Amino acid sequence: MDTVPVAGPIILFDAECILCSANAQFVLSHDGKKRFRLASMQGEVGSALYRRFGIDPANPDSIIVVDGEHMLRDSDAVLSIYAGLGWPWKVLSVFRLIPRFIRDPLYLLIARNRYRLFGKRDSCWLPSAEYRDRLL
Structure with a gap:
């Protein structure tokens, strides 16, 4: 796939990861302005990106x-x-004050162990019909 939609922010996530899928559901339900679109890493658009x-x-x-x-x-x-979700979630931006060399190792520890810590789905998560237009 050479042409990937580029308008607006696209969140690429692991649709087999239970934590990642839960986060995707959270974003869809709290993104009132419909700012974000999502693509799973298992799909064509996500893999290409x-x-x-x-x-x-x-x-x-x-x-x-x-x-x-x-x-x-x-x-x-x-x-x-x-x-990007706005208030009250925007308040979490305060964590940007913590230097990346401290934040990223903690993030990567969780990301690399996500299946062991939170589980893995047998198949990719798909959003409900009301959110399908936001999944690439």
Whole structure:
């Protein structure tokens, strides 16, 4: 897939990870402005975006947020999502005051152990019909 939609921020997540899917559901239900779209790393769009930024979609260790040609990963991606949801979730942006060299190792510890800590689905999570237009 050469052409990937680039308008607006796209959250790439692991649809087999229970924690990641729960976070995707949270974003969809709390994103009143419908700012974010989501793509699973297992899907065509998600895999293409991971590859575009040099990440193996079969073995990613991070959530990423893509906005046009810009990409955020690790704790920066998570904090940008909550900032984009508006109040009261935007208050979590205060964690950006913690240096990335402290935030990212903690994030990566959880991300790399996500299946063991939270479980793995047998099949990819799909949103309810009301949110399908926001899943790429």
